[in-house]
Amino acid sequence: MIDKHSAGTHAMLAVKGLEAWYGESHILHGVTFDVQPGEVVTLLGRNGVGKTTTLKAIMGIVEQRRGSVRFEDRELVGLSSDAIARGGIAFCPEERGIFASLNVRENLLLPPQVRPGGLDVERIFALFPNLRERLSSQGTKLSGGEQQMLAIGRILRTGARLLLLDEPTEGLAPVIIQQIRETIGSLKAQGFTILLVEQNFHFAAAVADRHYIMEHGRVVDEFSTPQLKANPAKLHDYLGV
Amino acid sequence: MFEIFGVPSYALFGQLLLGLINGSFYALLSLGLAVIFGMLNIINFTHGAQYMMGAFVAYMLLQYLGINYWAALVIVPILVGATGIIIERLFLARLQKLDPLYGLLLTFGLALIIEGVFRNYYGSSGKPYDIPDALQGGHNLGFMFLPNYRAWVIVFSLAVCLVTWFAIERTRLGSYLRAATENPTLVRAFGIDVPRLVTLTYGFGVGLAALAGVMAAPIYNVSPQMGSDIIIVVFAVVVIGGMGSIMGAILTGFTLGIVEGFTKVFFPEASNTVIFVIMVIVLLIRPAGLFGRGI
Numbered sequence: 001m002i003d004k005h006s007a008g009t010h011a012m013l014a015v016k017g018l019e020a021w022y023g024e025s026h027i028l029h030g031v032t033f034d035v036q037p038g039e040v041v042t043l044l045g046r047n048g049v050g051k052t053t054t055l056k057a058i059m060g061i062v063e064q065r066r067g068s069v070r071f072e073d074r075e076l077v078g079l080s081s082d083a084i085a086r087g088g089i090a091f092c093p094e095e096r097g098i099f100a101s102l103n104v105r106e107n108l109l110l111p112p113q114v115r116p117g118g119l120d121v122e123r124i125f126a127l128f129p130n131l132r133e134r135l136s137s138q139g140t141k142l143s144g145g146e147q148q149m150l151a152i153g154r155i156l157r158t159g160a161r162l163l164l165l166d167e168p169t170e171g172l173a174p175v176i177i178q179q180i181r182e183t184i185g186s187l188k189a190q191g192f193t194i195l196l197v198e199q200n201f202h203f204a205a206a207v208a209d210r211h212y213i214m215e216h217g218r219v220v221d222e223f224s225t226p227q228l229k230a231n232p233a234k235l236h237d238y239l240g241v
Numbered sequence: 242m243f244e245i246f247g248v249p250s251y252a253l254f255g256q257l258l259l260g261l262i263n264g265s266f267y268a269l270l271s272l273g274l275a276v277i278f279g280m281l282n283i284i285n286f287t288h289g290a291q292y293m294m295g296a297f298v299a300y301m302l303l304q305y306l307g308i309n310y311w312a313a314l315v316i317v318p319i320l321v322g323a324t325g326i327i328i329e330r331l332f333l334a335r336l337q338k339l340d341p342l343y344g345l346l347l348t349f350g351l352a353l354i355i356e357g358v359f360r361n362y363y364g365s366s367g368k369p370y371d372i373p374d375a376l377q378g379g380h381n382l383g384f385m386f387l388p389n390y391r392a393w394v395i396v397f398s399l400a401v402c403l404v405t406w407f408a409i410e411r412t413r414l415g416s417y418l419r420a421a422t423e424n425p426t427l428v429r430a431f432g433i434d435v436p437r438l439v440t441l442t443y444g445f446g447v448g449l450a451a452l453a454g455v456m457a458a459p460i461y462n463v464s465p466q467m468g469s470d471i472i473i474v475v476f477a478v479v480v481i482g483g484m485g486s487i488m489g490a491i492l493t494g495f496t497l498g499i500v501e502g503f504t505k506v507f508f509p510e511a512s513n514t515v516i517f518v519i520m521v522i523v524l525l526i527r528p529a530g531l532f533g534r535g536i
C-alpha cells in the first residue's frame with residue numbers, strides 16, 4: 001500500500017530507512033515516509049511503536065540514529081538538534097514542555113526566530129485568545145488546554161514551516177480538542193506543513209490529508225483520509241481500538 | 242557613643258560591618274555556585290581556588306605590570322573566567338552525561354592542583370595588597386567608624402548581585418538560561434546552542450568568583466589558602482539557601498554574614514560554628530534549603 005511515487009524529490013520531508021536507538025534498545029528499524037509541502041500527515045499506531053521516537057529522531061533529540069532524513073533536500077542525520085531547528089523545523093513535545101520558571105510571555109517568546117515570516121504575537125493571540133490574559137502567569141499555572149495552546153503558539157513565531165506535533169490532543173477536553181482541530185486547519189490554510197503523531201484517529205481523520213501506520217518501529221501502511229474512512233475494519237486491526 | 246544590650250555601639254556596628262563584608266563575599270560566591278549548579282549540575286569545588294586566583298591575578302597585575310585595582314576589577318574576571326571556559330571545554334563538557342559525582346571529584350582535584358601551584362610559587366604566608374588611594378580612610382558616623390573601602394565592597398557586591406539577578410530573572414538571555422536549566426534538550430530543539438550557553442555560564446560563574454577575589458585582596462591577605470578558608474562556609478551558605486534560587490543565594494549570603502557578625506558580639510565562642518549549626522537545623526527541617534525547589 002505504500003505509495004512509492006510520493007517519495008519524490010519535491011517532498012518537504014523525506015525519511016528513508018531511519019533507525020534509532022535509546023542506549024542499547026533499538027527502537028526504529030527503518031522508518032520510511034514523506035511529507036509534501038502544505039500537507040498535514042499523521043503517524044498512527046499503538047503505544048510504543050516508535051511514533052514519538054520518529055519525531056525525536058527527525059529533530060535530532062534522539063542522537064543515536066542512522067538512515068536518511070532530508071528536509072528541503074538537506075540531510076539532517078548527523079546534525080545537532082539546535083542546527084536542525086535553525087534549519088526551519090519546530091517541535092512541540094507530548095509533555096508540552098512549558099517552563100515553570102518562565103511566565104507565559106517568556107515561554108511564548110523563548111524559541112528564537114529561525115526564518116522570517118513567522119506569525120507575530122497578535123496573530124497567535126487571534127488563534128489562542130486565552131493566552132493574552134495570562135501573559136504574566138507562571139507557565140505551568142495554566143490549564144492543560146492553555147498549556148497546549150502555548151506550546152503550539154510559541155513555535156508559530158519562529159518562522160519554521162514544518163511543525164512536528166506530538167499528540168496535541170492528549171488528555172484534553174473535547175471542546176479544547178475542537179479548538180486545536182480548528183487551529184490545525186487554519187495553520188494548513190496558512191501554508192504550514194504539519195507532521196502529527198496521534199492516538200486519536202477520529203481527530204487524525206478530521207485534520208490530516210494522509211496517514212502512516214507504524215508497527216514495531218516501522219511504517220507498515222499508508223492511507224489517504226478517504227481510504228481511512230472507507231476501511232475502518234483494517235484500521236481497527238492496526239490500532240486495536 | 243551609646244550602648245545596645247550593654248554592648249558599645251562601636252563594637253556592635255563594627256561587627257555588623259564585618260558581617261556584611263563577609264556576607265558580600267558569601268553572596269557573590271554562592272551566587273556563582275548556584276548559577277553553575279543550575280546549568281551544569283556540577284557542584285564547583287574549584288570555586289574557592291578561582292576566588293583565590295582572582296586575588297592573585299590582581300596582585301600579579303599590580304606587581305609585575307603596574308595595573309591598578311580599578312583596571313583589575315574588569316580584567317581579572319575576564320582572565321580567570323577565560324580559564325574557566327577552558328576548563329569547561331576541556332573537562333566538564335566531557336563529564337556532562339555522567340554521574341555528577343565525577344564533576345565534583347574533578348573540580349575538587351583541580352582546586353587542590355591550583356592551590357598547590359600557587360603555594361609552590363608564593364608560599365603560604367600571603368601577600369599584602371593595598372587599598373586603592375581613592376578609597377583610603379573612612380568616615381566617623383557617630384555610632385561607628387566606617388572605612389571607605391569596606392563601604393565600597395558592600396555596595397559594589399550588592400550591585401553586582403542585583404544586576405546578576407536582573408540579568409537572569411528579567412532578560413531574554415536569562416529566560417534562555419532558566420529554560421535550559423529546566424529542560425536543556427527542549428531548549429536545544431528550539432534552535433538555541435545550549436552547549437555554548439553552558440560554557441559561557443561556567444565562565445561567568447568563575448568570573449564572579451574572581452571578582453570577589455579582587456575585592457577581597459585589600460581586606461584579607463592574598464594567600465593560596467584564602468579560597469579553601471572561605472569556600473567551606475560558602476558551601477554551608479548554599480546548603481542553607483538551597484541550590485537553584487538566585488535571590489535565595491544572595492539573601493542567604495548577606496543574612497548569614499550578619500548573623501555571624503552578631504554572634505561575634507553576643508557569643509564569640511560560637512561565631513565560627515554558628516553557620517554550621519544553622520545548616521544542620523535547616524537540613525533537618527527543610528532539606529531542600531530555605532529557597533530550594535526540592536531535591
